[in-house]
Amino acid sequence: MLDQSARRPRLPHSAGVGYKPQHFADLTSDPGAVTWLEIHAENYMGDGGRPLAQLRQLSKRFAISVHGVGLSIGGEGALDRDHLARLKHLCDWLAPASFSEHLAWSSHDSAFLNDLLPLPYTNATLARVADHIDQVQTTLGRRMLLENPSSYLAFAESTWAEPEFLAEIARRTGCGLLLDVNNVFVSATNLGFSPQGYIDAFPLDAVGEIHLGGHDEQADDHGAPLLIDSHGRAVADPVWALLDYTLARSGAQPLLIEWDNDVPDWPQLAAEAARAQTALHRVPA
């Protein structure tokens, strides 16, 4: 077991990628610009075997970000204590540089639905999410980052805009924020707001990490573009532009390329990471 008090590394202000086991050999021999990795927490909650052995080995070389996709922080019910205990166990032995989760729900009534489902931005949701984040941060003994979702629809009952909603959660709980600029672009297109305006309203001083990923394009019932946060292709050009806009205001940040479906071979993913690294070089010191 690693001693957490001795060192808690921070994510570097450089490019990382979402870790896929098929890239293990390439990452250990030629990681290119990649200096840190993000893992999905739930894939490393088995009792042993190759996943944990690979992670143990990678953690000696790369800073690791643990990214949860199953805690259902926005769930109407209580947080799953067993799952929270598994997260604590993982964070205790791995001592990752960061832990993050989503402004979303995924479990209800004992069913895990394996998607990041949307929340109405109301005072009731705000209070519940803040309570759950308090519980997570207390249990893990660390500050967490909360990620903005990609949205395909809106709730009529919402009374808050998303950037202000996230800012208030961060203010109440002290959590940091994970800003996914692809999600901003996807939501802005789908819900008809300005992505730059969203960034302008976002509490950038709370940001501890930025995500970049690819999206697909469909159409809604009225023929309007409906972007899908698919993580199955290269980052789109307008998202790179939105990244530049963001970095010019936030300063350098840890940048992560997410590519979870139709995962490319290593050189293509490494090229995306190199492009992210280039964007960082343009940031004024």
Next chain:
Amino acid sequence: MSVSQTDFRAALLDADRPAPTGLQDAAARPAGRRFDVYRNNVAVSLTEALHDGFPAVASLLGKTNMDGIAGMFLRAHPPASPLLMLYGEAFPDFLAGLEQLSHLGYLADVARLELALRQSYHAADAAPIPPERLGQTAPEALLAARLALAPALRLRRSPWPVFDIWRYATEPGAPQPQAAAQDVLITRPGYDPAPQPLPPGGAAWIAALQTGQSWGAAEDAARAEAAGFDLTPTLTLLLQGGAITDLMTEG
């Protein structure tokens, strides 16, 4: 106007229900197809998880049939935990209960074997004993000894040639299965689960060891099932698989 997660979930898993009222687009029109994005994410990702977890079953059924059955299963048995690595524990029994698959009697056992392979892959690591330790133990002490077996070990007994069917479905050029019952031992030397068919009596011997019986009592159990039980091939499989993790002798 408020949309509860109970309503959301019900509509998510039932395409015949309309999207909940109170979900809308930017012009405050009903969400319509936008809600289908979530329906699709849930159904597609869980169907993929079942394809990944049960590749032999998927191969035997064909993609279209597997997609259809996965769709029924995920609605009847959505995951009970976010650990998708273990999703599908109820799948074998679900397959066994489907009238339209009654002509594929072996399918549920193939699914049980695949589930066991996945459990073995994620099981805890454990160092095996050096094989010499058996030779260094006096025969009478060995017969009285109990064995600890690796957490990654799994045993599947079937009235079907389940190992041959599994191999035929997953390995190009594998031989045609012959009609015979098969017991399968899964060990995990290193990180890859290795399934092997067991000789007669082998499964009874291992099953007895698993319940804490002594080596000798386990041999009696094996002989009760297969009169000419020969220990050597089964013991060799366990040793090669690194599946014996302790030898507990009396005193």
